[in-house]
Amino acid sequence: MTRGPEDVYDDAAVNAWIQDDPDPATRAELTELLSAAGSHGERAQAARRALNDAFSGTLAFGTAGLRGRLGGGPNRMNRVVVIRAAAGLSAYLKARLGEGFSVVIGYDARHNSEQFARDTAAVVTGAGGRAILFESHCPTPVLAFALRRLEADAGVMVTASHNPPQDNGYKVYLGGRAVTDSGQGAQIVPPYDSQIAAVIDAVGPVGSVPRPQSGWETVDPGIREEYIERAAQAARMTAPTPVRIVLTAMHGVGGATCREVLARVGFTDVVEVAEQFEPDPDFPTVAFPNPEEPGALDLALEKAREVEADLVIANDPDADRCSAAIPDADAPGGWRQLTGDEVGALLGEQAAELAAFAGNGVLACSVVSSRLLRRIAQSHGLGFRRTLTGFKWISREPGLVFGYEEALGYCVDPAAVRDKDGISASVRLAVLISVLKQQGRTLQDLLDRLAREHGLHATSPLSMRVEDLDIITSTMERLRSGGAPAKLAGSPVTKTVDLLDGISDGNGGTLPPTNGLVWVTASDDRVVVRPSGTEPKLKCYCEVILPTNDTPVAEVREAAAERLEAIKEDLRGILGIAA
The missing domain is CATH 3.40.120.10 (Alpha-D-Glucose-1,6-Bisphosphate, subunit A, domain 3)
Known part of the structure; x- marks a missing residue:
């Protein structure tokens, strides 16, 4: 089949790449595609599409x-x-x-x-x-x-x-x-x-890049032991109240290390999700190996119901993130997965209490995360910083004692790990639930207390996956040029902030520009819209804040959930992308 004007790849460029490629598998892949592209029919068209994508630019x-x-x-x-x-x-x-x-x-x-x-x-x-x-x-x-x-x-x-x-x-x-x-x-x-x-x-x-066959060192196995001891020491408690934990590694590499840290602290009643505990690069039991994705925790929740656990902990495949679920009689199946913002508030309150005792410290979260952490920091007399999305920004804040972002990332010991750490966060959660259990309380009780003190902050994401990244670009352009909503859930939009112009960091400074928009309503609802940095998605981060007054927190939470759904329904129409 003759190459068409829409083809961006060049036979000579593909052949040159093949000659320079040290990997026999990808050499064979490209050789086969090049051969198929010269044939006819659907096979040729599929090969040309693959070559066009593979050679459309540089990663x-x-x-x-x-x-x-x-x-x-x-x-x-x-x-x-x-x-x-x-x-x-x-x-x-x-x-x-x-x-x-x-x-x-x-x-x-x-x-x-x-x-x-x-x-x-x-x-x-x-x-x-x-x-x-x-x-x-x-x-x-x-x-x-x-x-x-x-x-x-x-x-x-x-x-x-x-x-x-x-x-x-x-x-x-x-x-x-x-x-x-x-x-x-x-x-x-x-x-x-x-x-x-x-x-x-x-x-x-690549052929000109020196690559000796030896000469490098290996990391001393003691480094892993030092990490385990540091994570355990930072969370260690005297005779913790026993809790039963269901742990899944999501087919990743964190299971054994997380289990060892938990045991070092004193949590030995850990039930592993066997089907997901050993590393497997094909992630066979989940559609996406992301604890945020619907269905990812199904096996863990099934196991939790079976063994009557107190807590479910899920690390993502490289264990830099941590998700948690707790018993909830009103939730489907009797268990509820906590949002990243809820875990951030729980760990933030825990860190703030310790930092306030020491007399100083800064809490930080990303611009798309809940505004609750700022109120927690202020209530303990601590500093607060708002950052751009990503732990590359959060973890470099001077004086940081705790930082998080809503996408299940938590930095609980920045002096040792200047990045999100799903293992250490998991252990801190286990300690927190143990302390509360000793007091006859639960994680939900602590969330309710924070709601009464600071207002109920309810958050919910709306992620829209696209095949064509140009759709995201054109949508952001349209929103900037007059496409912003007049109302969300019936409340007038009173403030629009273009993150390309910068935004306050919460401490008198301004954040660097980034691609995103913020809408705030008269009811103090907030929506942040931004393209994902790692996936072909347009993401919306929605937050509702409602006072509890004398109303039962459960009723306020239900009202907030209804308001969030109304906001998300409006967003689907405004953005014009199928959710």
Whole structure:
């Protein structure tokens, strides 16, 4: 079949890529596609579509590093893209720090993760750096801990976190001598991302990148033990009241480590979801390995009902996130999954009480997270910061004692792990429920108390997945040029903030510009609309705040839920995208 004008790939470019690719699997994939594209019928059309997508551009390196679908070509995650990224990062570090720069490298259990990590170690070594590679897969928070503990100049974690099984990713942290301010050990932010990306763009063919077969170090197994002890020590309590916990690792790499930390604190009645406990890159029991997705916790909740548990804990595949569910007689099946904002409020209150006792500290959350954390901080005389979305921003706040974002990410020990840590957060939740149980109370009782003190803050997301990213771009443009709503759930929109113009950080400063819009109504409802940074989604973050006065909190919560649904129904019409 003859190539058409709509085809962006070039046979010569594809063949050149194949010649430079060290991976026989992706070489074979592209060779087959190129052959099929020259045939006829649907097979040829499908091959051309695949080649057009794979060669439509280069997988962009940004603050999240790299993330994309596995496969051959520059717009995919593969060994060529990873080797070039590692070469660019190494050249960047060498130019700033000279030879002997150090990079600690971890990886999860996804397809190709170990190979990508070993390629990175080889490239760093070949560039004159000190590569320190984990011997086996590890949770992301353990890599983040190792970066600070070893005082490495950079860290690389090969993971796509909770993305679908066909994806992988490459997260980059800077620390040691590369970053010496409060962001030391955190993921990169501008301008580091563009500086590194520019060096990556200048890397030549992979065949010219030195990749020795040996010469790197391995991370001492004691580092994992130090992480476990640190996480346990920070949460340790004397003779905790026994609680029964159901734990799922979501087919990821955090199960054993989380179980060990829980046991070290004193929680030994832990029931594992066996079908999901061992690492499996295909995530066979879930549609998406993301605890936020409907159905992801079904097996864990089934087990919780069976064993009459007190708490369900779910880590995502790289264990940087944590979801929780609690018994609730009024919920379907007798269990309710807590929202990320509810867990953030619970852990935030716990952290605030400890920080207030010490006399100082800052709580922080992202601009899309609930406004409740600010009120909690103020009630304890602590500082508060609002940040852009992502732990690369939250974790670098000076004086931070706790930070979270609604997408199930919690930083509970920033001195040790300057990133979200689903394992440590899980243990803190276990401690909290144990303390409350000893007092004859529950997590729901604490949430109700916070509602009475600060108003009931109810949040709910509305995520809309699209096939064509141009739809998201055009929708944001339309909303900016007069498409904003006049009312939401019957309440007039009284304030519109374009995040491209910046927004207050809650402490007299202004956040850097980002792509998003904020609408606030006369009733103090709030909606934040923004494109996802990792998936083809347009996301809406909705929040309702209602006073409790003398009304039972359960009734106020029901009214808030109804109002949230009305807001979301309005949003579906305003955005013009099928939910």
